[in-house]
Amino acid sequence: MTLEILTPEKKLYSGEVYGVQLPGIDGLFEVLDRHAPIVSALTKGNLKVLNSKTSSSNYTIQGGFVEVINNKATVLVEGAVAL
Template sequence: MYLEILTPERKLYSGEVYGVQLPGTDGLFEVLDQHAPLVSALGKGKVKVLKDKQSASFYQIAGGFVEVLNNKATVLVEGAVALDNQ
């Protein structure tokens, strides 16, 4: 699956991933390869980018939206910062 994490200022992440865990407005949810089309609002919290089954990177976001379509997830956020691997 291809993932992009975008802010109004810049592109935070772009590349192939195993999956992504996102902070929805009603709790965490995960999007994996070949996920059904989806549009969802995101709340404040931590995004976990699963680069493969063993490694991940993290981003703190202030809220936004995610669109999943044709095996591509686009995360649009107002503010975000990369965190050290946790």
């Protein structure tokens, strides 16, 4: 699955990933390879990029939206900091 994390200022992440865990407004959820199309609002919290089954990286986000379509997840956030 391809993941892009974008802020108004820059592209924070772009690449192939195993999955991503996101802080949705109704709770934490996970998107994996070949997920069904979805659009969801995000709240501030921790976004976890699952680079593989054994490694990950984390970002603190301020809120935004995620769109998943055609095995690509695009995360649009107001602000984010890599941890």
